[in-house]
Structures are given as C-alpha cells and as structure tokens.
Amino acid sequence: MATRRSTVERTTRASRVGAVLGALLLAGLIALPLTGEAGLMRMVVELIALLVLAQMWNLLAGYAGLVSIGQQAYLGLGGYALIVLADDLGVNPFLAVPLAGVAAAVFAILTASIVFQFRGGYFAVGTWAVAEVYRLLVANTPALGRGTGRTLKAVFPLARETRELVTYALALAVGVAAMAAVYVYLRSRQGVGLMAVRDSEPASESLGVDIYLTKLQVYLISAFGTGITGALIYLNLLRISPDAAFSINWTAYTIFIVVIGGLGTLEGPIVGTLVFFLLRELLADYGAWYMILLGALAVVTMMRYPQGVWGLIAERWEIHVFPVRRRVRL
Amino acid sequence: MGWLDAVVQGILLGGLYALFATGLSLIFGVMRLVNLAHGDFSILAAFLAVVAVRALDLNPLLALLLVVPVMAAVGYGLQRLVLNRLLGRGILPAVLVTFGFSVIIQNGLLQTFSADSQRLNPGGIETASLALGGGLAVGWFSLLTFALAVVLLVALQLLIGRTAIGRAFRATSDDGETAELMGIDNRRLYGLAMGLSLAVVAIAGIVLGIRTTFTFASGPDRLLFAFEAVIIGGLGSLWGTLVGGVILGVAQTVGAKLSPGWGVLTGHLVFLTVLLLRPSGLFTTSRRVD
Amino acid sequence: MSLLAVRDLSAFYGDFQALFGVSLEATEGETVAVIGANGAGKTTFLRTVAGAQPVARGAVRFGGESVGGRPPHALVDLGIVLVPEGRKIFPSLSVRENLQIGAFRRRAGPWTLERVYRLFPILGERRDQPGTNLSGGEQQMLAIGRGLMANPRLLLVDEISLGLAPVIVKQLYEVLAGIRREGTTLLVVEQDVSQVLTVADHVYCFRKGTVSLAGAPSRLSRAEISAAYFGA
Numbered sequence: 001m002a003t004r005r006s007t008v009e010r011t012t013r014a015s016r017v018g019a020v021l022g023a024l025l026l027a028g029l030i031a032l033p034l035t036g037e038a039g040l041m042r043m044v045v046e047l048i049a050l051l052v053l054a055q056m057w058n059l060l061a062g063y064a065g066l067v068s069i070g071q072q073a074y075l076g077l078g079g080y081a082l083i084v085l086a087d088d089l090g091v092n093p094f095l096a097v098p099l100a101g102v103a104a105a106v107f108a109i110l111t112a113s114i115v116f117q118f119r120g121g122y123f124a125v126g127t128w129a130v131a132e133v134y135r136l137l138v139a140n141t142p143a144l145g146r147g148t149g150r151t152l153k154a155v156f157p158l159a160r161e162t163r164e165l166v167t168y169a170l171a172l173a174v175g176v177a178a179m180a181a182v183y184v185y186l187r188s189r190q191g192v193g194l195m196a197v198r199d200s201e202p203a204s205e206s207l208g209v210d211i212y213l214t215k216l217q218v219y220l221i222s223a224f225g226t227g228i229t230g231a232l233i234y235l236n237l238l239r240i241s242p243d244a245a246f247s248i249n250w251t252a253y254t255i256f257i258v259v260i261g262g263l264g265t266l267e268g269p270i271v272g273t274l275v276f277f278l279l280r281e282l283l284a285d286y287g288a289w290y291m292i293l294l295g296a297l298a299v300v301t302m303m304r305y306p307q308g309v310w311g312l313i314a315e316r317w318e319i320h321v322f323p324v325r326r327r328v329r330l
Numbered sequence: 331m332g333w334l335d336a337v338v339q340g341i342l343l344g345g346l347y348a349l350f351a352t353g354l355s356l357i358f359g360v361m362r363l364v365n366l367a368h369g370d371f372s373i374l375a376a377f378l379a380v381v382a383v384r385a386l387d388l389n390p391l392l393a394l395l396l397v398v399p400v401m402a403a404v405g406y407g408l409q410r411l412v413l414n415r416l417l418g419r420g421i422l423p424a425v426l427v428t429f430g431f432s433v434i435i436q437n438g439l440l441q442t443f444s445a446d447s448q449r450l451n452p453g454g455i456e457t458a459s460l461a462l463g464g465g466l467a468v469g470w471f472s473l474l475t476f477a478l479a480v481v482l483l484v485a486l487q488l489l490i491g492r493t494a495i496g497r498a499f500r501a502t503s504d505d506g507e508t509a510e511l512m513g514i515d516n517r518r519l520y521g522l523a524m525g526l527s528l529a530v531v532a533i534a535g536i537v538l539g540i541r542t543t544f545t546f547a548s549g550p551d552r553l554l555f556a557f558e559a560v561i562i563g564g565l566g567s568l569w570g571t572l573v574g575g576v577i578l579g580v581a582q583t584v585g586a587k588l589s590p591g592w593g594v595l596t597g598h599l600v601f602l603t604v605l606l607l608r609p610s611g612l613f614t615t616s617r618r619v620d
Numbered sequence: 621m622s623l624l625a626v627r628d629l630s631a632f633y634g635d636f637q638a639l640f641g642v643s644l645e646a647t648e649g650e651t652v653a654v655i656g657a658n659g660a661g662k663t664t665f666l667r668t669v670a671g672a673q674p675v676a677r678g679a680v681r682f683g684g685e686s687v688g689g690r691p692p693h694a695l696v697d698l699g700i701v702l703v704p705e706g707r708k709i710f711p712s713l714s715v716r717e718n719l720q721i722g723a724f725r726r727r728a729g730p731w732t733l734e735r736v737y738r739l740f741p742i743l744g745e746r747r748d749q750p751g752t753n754l755s756g757g758e759q760q761m762l763a764i765g766r767g768l769m770a771n772p773r774l775l776l777v778d779e780i781s782l783g784l785a786p787v788i789v790k791q792l793y794e795v796l797a798g799i800r801r802e803g804t805t806l807l808v809v810e811q812d813v814s815q816v817l818t819v820a821d822h823v824y825c826f827r828k829g830t831v832s833l834a835g836a837p838s839r840l841s842r843a844e845i846s847a848a849y850f851g852a
Contacts (some may be wrong), residue, residue, distance in 0.1 A: 054606040061422065065422070067421065067422055067425045069366070069425075069429065101464045112607060114602060114606065117605070117609050119571075120362070120364070120421040120425075121356075121358065121362070121363065121364025121366075121421050121424065121425055122364060122561075123556070124364065124366065124421075125364055125366070125553065125554070125557045126424050128550070128553075128554065128601075129557065129558065129598060129601070132554060132594075132598060133595065133598045133599070133602065136411065136591075136594060136595040137595065137600065139591065140589075140591045140592060140595065147591075166422040187484070203425050230499050231528035248550065252429075252433050255426060255429060259426055263422075285439075287395075287441065288441040289437075289441060290436050291433055291434075291436075292433075292437045292438055292441070294433070295430045295431070295434040296430070297431075297433060298426065298427075298429075298430045298433075299412070299426075299430040299431070299434070302416075302423050302426050302427050302430070303412065303415060303416070303423070303427065304421065306419075447622065494720070494721075494724065497713060497717050497720060497721050497724075498721070498724065500710065500712040500713055500717075501710045501712070501713060501721050503712060503756065504710045504711055504712050504713075505708060505710060507672065508704055508708040508710070509710075509721075510672070510691070510692045510693060511670060511672060511692050511696070511702050511704060511708075512696070512722060512724050512766070512770070513692070513693045513696035513725035514693060514721075514724055515691070515693040515725045570645050
C-alpha cells in the first residue's frame with residue numbers, strides 16, 4: 001500500500017484574506033489620530049474595550065464552558081487597581097493598565113477557590129454573588145471613595161490631547177494583543193486541550209488533560225484581560241464608582257455581543273461588537289427599548305440560531321478567518 | 331432598634347427568603363435549571379400588584395389573589411414555549427436565555443414605571459405591632475408574613491411529600507429518564523414546576539414589596555438571596571431552606587445594625603463562610619450527589 | 621393476534637448504530653425471550669419499543685397501531701411498560717412511593733399496592749423505607765412491582781438477573797411465570813439463557829444488532845442457540 005505524504009493545513013484562504021484586511025484596518029486605525037477626530041478616537045477605544053471583554057468572556061464560556069456572569073468584578077477591580085496604582089502608589093498611569101490586569105488575576109485566584117465548587121447554573125449565580133461582594137466591599141471602603149467613587153488624578157499634569165492619544169494607542173495595543181493572544185492560545189497545545197474539554201470532559205480527561213488546571217488557566221487569562229480592559233475604560237472615563245464599575249450591565253453587553261455574534265468562534269465577538277454598536281447608534285433615543293431589544297435578540301438567537309451571526313456566515317460559506325482547527329489534507 | 335429586635339426582624343425576613351429559595355431549588359431539582367430571572371419575576375409580580383391596587387383600588391393582599399395565578403400561567407407558558415426547547419442542550423442556553431429574560435423584564439419595568447421606588451401599602455396592618463414582653467415589639471405584619479411563609483412551606487412540603495405530582499417531581503429530580511418511562515410527561519411536569527415556582531416567588535415578591543421599597547432593579551438581589559439561602563441550608567430539605575433563609579435574614583439585619591451599608595454584605599459574607607466551611611450546606615439530606 | 625409487531629427496526633445509541641433492521645413479533649399472552657451477548661443491541665431494542673429512544677428506521681406496531689416514535693408516557697398509556705436495566709429505583713422515594721409512581725398513568729387493571737405486597741411480601745414489610753435501601757434482589761422485585769402497578773399489556777423486562785444470586789433469579793423467574801399465567805404479554809431480555817428459556821414461548825437471539833436466530837425453545841438445539849449467540 002503506497003503512502004502519500006499528507007499535510008496538515010493551518011491556514012485557509014479566508015484567513016489569508018482576513019490577515020490582509022486586518023492589516024489594512026490596523027493601518028487605518030493607527031492613522032486615525034492624524035485626523036484629530038477625538039470623538040471618533042474615544043468611540044474606537046470603547047469599541048475595543050467591548051471587543052476585548054467579549055473575547056475574554058467567549059474564551060471562558062465558548063471554549064472552556066464556564067458560564068460566568070460575574071466578570072464585571074474584574075472590570076471593576078481593574079479600574080480601581082488603576083486608581084490605586086496611579087494615584088496612591090505613584091505608578092505611571094499607562095503602565096498601571098497592564099498591572100491592573102495582574103491585580104485582577106490575583107483576585108481571580110481567590111474567587112476561583114470559591115466558585116469552582118459549583119457547576120453549571122449555580123456556578124453562574126455564584127460568580128454573580130462574588131461580584132456583588134466585591135462591589136459592596138469597595139462601596140464600603142472609605143479609602144476607595146465609598147459609594148461616590150474616585151477620580152483619576154495622576155493624568156491631570158498631561159495635556160488632554162496627549163492623554164487621549166496615549167490612551168488611544170494603548171487601546172489599540174491592548175486590542176491587537178488580546179486578539180493575538182487568544183488566537184495563539186487556542187492554536188497552542190493548551191488551547192487544543194481546552195477545546196477537547198469543551199467537547200467532552202471525560203474523553204479529554206482520559207487523554208491526560210488536567211481539567212481543573214485548564215479551566216483555572218482560562219479563568220485567570222479571562223480575568224487578566226478583563227482587568228486590563230477595566231483599567232483602560234476608566235483611563236478613558238477618568239471617574240469611577242462602584243455601581244458603574246461593577247455593574248452587571250457590562251456582563252449583559254458582553255453576553256449579548258458574544259451570543260449574537262457567535263459563541264465559540266473568534267470572529268463572532270467582532271461581528272457582535274459591530275452589531276451592538278450599530279444598534280446602539282440607531283436606537284439611541286429609545287432608552288430602555290434598546291436593552292429590551294438586545295435581550296429579545298439574544299433569547300431568539302440562542303433558541304433558533306445558536307451559532308450566532310458569524311456562525312451562520314461561516315456555515316453557509318465555509319469561511320474561517322481565524323482558523324483554530326487543523327485540517328488534514330490527504 | 332435593639333439587637334434582639336434586629337434578630338427577630340431577621341428571622342421574620344428569613345421566612346420570605348426561604349420562599350424565594352424554595353422556588354429556585356424546586357426547579358433546579360426537577361430540571362437542573364437555574365432561572366436567572368427568578369428575582370425579576372418576583373419584582374414583576376410586585377409591579378403587577380401595584381397596577382392592580384391602583385386600577386382596582388384593591389388591598390395588596392387581595393391583589394395577590396389576582397397576580398399569583400397570572401404569574402403561575404406565565405411560568406407554565408414560558409417553560410413550555412421557550413425553556414423546554416432548551417433542554418438537553420447543556421446549561422449555557424438556559425443560563426443565557428433566563429439572563430435575557432432578566433434584562434427584558436428589568437428594562438420593560440423601567441420603561442413602563444420609570445426608576446421610581448415603589449411600595450405596596452396594605453393599609454394599617456403593617457405599622458401595628460404586638461408587644462412580646464421585655465420591651466420587645468414585633469410588627470403584626472412581620473409576624474403575618476412569617477406565618478404565611480411557614481404555611482406555604484408546609485403546603486409545599488405536603489405537596490411534594492404526599493401527592494402524586496410531588497412524587498413525580500421527586501422522581502424526575504432523581505432520574506428524569508426513568509421517570510418518563512413511568513409515564514410522566516416531563517414537558518408538562520416542567521411547566522407545572524415553573525408555574526409553581528413563579529407562583530411562590532410572586533407571593534414572596536408581593537409580600538416583600540409591602541415590607542420594603544423596590545424598584546425595577548431589585549430583582550437580582552432577590553435571586554442572590556434565594557441562592558444563598560439554598561446553599562446555606564443545603565439541598566434536599568425544605569426545613570433546611572427555612573433555616574438557611576433565617577440565617578441569611580438575621581445576618582443581614584444584624585449587619586445593617588452594625589453599619590447601614592453592611593446589611594446585604596454581611597449576608598454575603600456569612601454565605602461565603604458557610605460555603606467554605608461546609609460546602610454541602612448545613613442540613614443536606616439529599617441522597618443525590620449533585 | 622400479534623400484539624407487538626416490529627419490522628425492520630434500526631436504532632442508534634448516540635452516534636453508534638445498535639440495531640440493523642430487526643424484526644420481531646409477540647402474540648398476546650405470549651412470553652418472548654430476547655437473548656444475546658453484551659452489546660448485541662437487546663437493551664437498545666427494549667428501550668426503543670418503550671419509546672426511550674427514537675426509531676431511526678422501521679416500524680413498531682402495537683395492537684395494530686403504529687406507535688414508533690411516540691414518547692414513553694404515551695406508550696405507558698397503551699400498556700407498554702418497561703422494567704429497566706439496572707432497576708433504576710428512585711432514591712428519593714420510599715418503597716411504597718416507588719410502586720405508586722408506577723401507577724402514575726392510572727391505567728385500569730388488576731394490579732394494586734395490596735396485590736403487589738402479596739406477591740412480594742418483603743416490599744410490604746419495608747414499604748416506608750427509601751427504595752434504594754433494599755438489597756439487589758429486593759430492588760429487582762420493587763422494579764417489577766413498579767412495572768406491574770402500571771397494569772401493563774406488554775411488560776418489557778430488561779436483564780433482571782444482572783448481579784443477583786442464582787437462587788434469587790430463580791425466584792424472580794417464578795414470579796414472571798406467574799405474571800405470564802395472568803395473561804400479560806412478556807418480552808424478556810436476558811443474558812442467562814437457561815433461566816429465560818424455562819418461561820419463553822418464543823426466543824430471538826440477537827447478535828451485533830441483528831436477529832441471528834428465532835424460534836420456539838423446544839425446537840432449537842443447544843448447539844444452534846450457542847452458535848447464534850456467539851457467532852459460528
């Protein structure tokens with residue numbers, strides 16, 4: 001029996017096209033500050049923040065199967081870590097952003113020891129309960145400004161344009177880094193292990209995948225990313241309060257973005273973020289109807305089209321811009 | 331309010347929390363579903379009671395008689411039309427869909443009633459109090475609500491322990507597939523469970539709405555309290571749930587006495603402590619390994 | 621009159637095809653045995669007839685009606701009752717409640733709690749204990765009693781001898797013989813060939829998801845059965 005050499009393919013045509021388009025987009029974003037459109041820059045920062053939050057939640061729920069509705073804890077902790085590091089400890093505020101991520105990850109270790117005792121639906125509620133504890137603890141701490149919160153003062157010496165420019169650059173860097181990190185992780189050995197756990201816990205366990213460690217790893221990565229995003233958001237907004245920073249709304253937006261865009265894919269959150277923004281601009285005058293529509297869309301999507309918008313596109317046209325699978329070409 | 335007062339108030343509050351908890355653990359037991367909109371449904375019931383009181387000039391406790399069947403029907407309908415379709419697809423769809431319900435209900439209430447605080451007024455009973463001696467006085471209404479909670483818990487206990495439907499709930503909880511082989515139509519059963527859950531939570535929601543103010547956003551807290559009472563008390567025992575609710579209630583009222591902002595937080599901290607020390611709860615009788 | 625007529629039934633166990641075009645018939649009042657080695661598809665067959673698993677291809681007719689694909693509770697209404705493999709006693713229910721749940725559909729018929737207690741006195745003695753407190757043999761009696769409470773027309777019995785001492789198995793088969801005398805149609809899946817052949821009017825041997833042999837026990841030789849069971 002003759003054997004032909006079969007090759008393992010890791011890229012697709014769509015991914016090569018996507019890489020080119022992505023590079024063009026990135027170039028465009030880098031050039032944006034030259035136009036002086038500060039409002040647009042702020043919007044991009046917001047968009048990137050939501051995208052990164054979505055990617056982090058997607059990693060957790062779509063790939064690790066951990067449905068957390070308490071990730072807002074890390075957003076808030078990241079935001080407050082920024083203030084404490086920059087204002088109280090004199091760290092450069094821009095440097096404090098990644099450090100805030102580390103702080104969030106540390107709290108994540110603590111949180112995991114509590115919530116990993118639960119599974120499924122009770123895990124979800126448990127994460128929410130812990131997020132509430134963090135919120136209330138912060139709201140009762142005088143040094144953190146209690147219920148009224150605090151303002152980031154460390155950036156005051158900077159000219160507004162400089163601050164906005166550096167924040168923007170930081171956001172771009174975080175956005176690119178997050179996408180790259182998630183992509184690389186999923187294509188790595190740990191990533192394959194993760195997808196195996198998602199597909200079948202017993203099977204992956206029998207193949208030597210340490211389920212607990214794998215899940216913990218993902219939980220920490222997600223917290224880290226979410227913490228950095230929280231710091232970024234409040235670097236942009238400058239004013240933080242517990243009710244805003246630890247609000248369940250962050251998780252609501254994240255979940256809707258991921259579900260509507262496409263859970264368990266890398267492209268999904270991108271599509272979802274765009275849909276979210278579009279809807280927000282269109283329905284800006286309609287107050288709570290916007291959230292009602294979002295909620296209804298998420299429910300319908302989950303019921304009829306669980307693959308999400310991107311999932312439908314990918315199925316129909318077999319496109320994978322971020323291929324994380326390996327195909328065997330015989 | 332003296333310390334003993336705070337404890338007594340906590341106990342009485344605990345009865346209501348036990349009702350919230352029972353509604354949650356019933357559906358979790360029967361169909362492994364955690365309804366993230368659990369608290370929001372109780373707020374919805376309270377708002378419906380507000381409407382009934384305004385439109386029909388009713389006493390809130392009478393409005394209860396109107397609202398509870400409506401909520402039961404809503405529960406049955408939602409389960410059969412929406413949630414039953416998510417069965418067998420793992421927990422993610424159910425968590426996300428009930429979360430979606432939570433957002434829809436909260437924002438729907440916000441849109442309809444604005445962010446104003448609401449309170450149901452039962453006209454008089456609630457401020458009258460009963461002297462228990464030793465300088466301790468307990469509101470009649472608080473006592474009534476506790477009695478109501480206990481009566482409901484007893485009724486539920488009888489339903490689950492002595493009726494065919496109750497056996498069906500327990501059997502389905504144990505082994506859904508074999509229960510089906512016994513002839514139990516689990517789609518209908520799940521609908522009944524959800525209907526019952528929302529009925530119980532509607533009663534608790536309306537009663538709590540007489541005791542304290544509420545807004546469109548008060549739902550999630552109630553979900554958390556229900557969850558905490560379940561965990562503290564342990565699975566499988568209605569009386570364990572009552573004790574769990576009482577412990578939570580007392581922690582909250584005593585904590586609030588220590589410092590106004592610390593009420594709910596103290597409850598959370600007690601919950602976390604019980605979780606870390608005795609993860610299976612204080613009174614687990616469940617033979618199942620969950 | 622053919623009570624149960626299965627034609628060309630194919631069924632899957634997850635992704636794995638367990639039955640490949642199986643045909644089987646049982647006349648009212650008959651006792652049909654289904655024998656075969658582990659993994660031959662016997663349990664999948666019973667579960668498909670009981671509605672616990674979907675019919676991929678083929679037909680199941682009961683009393684002349686086509687019933688394939690109906691949910692289990694609808695089939696219990698018609699009198700198709702399964703005593704599942706592994707007993708599957710409900711731990712949260714007492715012995716009596718386990719029996720009561722068997723009667724959930726309230727089908728008319730001769731079986732009542734009292735009658736089951738007469739048949740299995742130990743169940744009467746232990747009626748208020750949790751169902752799973754019983755020994756293996758007692759749980760099997762409870763499972764059979766639970767099935768009887770549904771007043772079945774067709775009782776599907778899945779591997780009652782599993783894990784039980786031979787003397788208990790013998791007792792259980794005496795009970796089955798008694799039920800048979802009442803006129804109930806029985807479809808008995810069993811690995812222990814010698815026991816089941818003592819009660820069967822007809823036997824089907826399954827091998828790898830197909831029927832490898834069918835006939836009346838009196839007309840089949842040991843050698844034939846063995847060959848069909850293990851494969852020549």
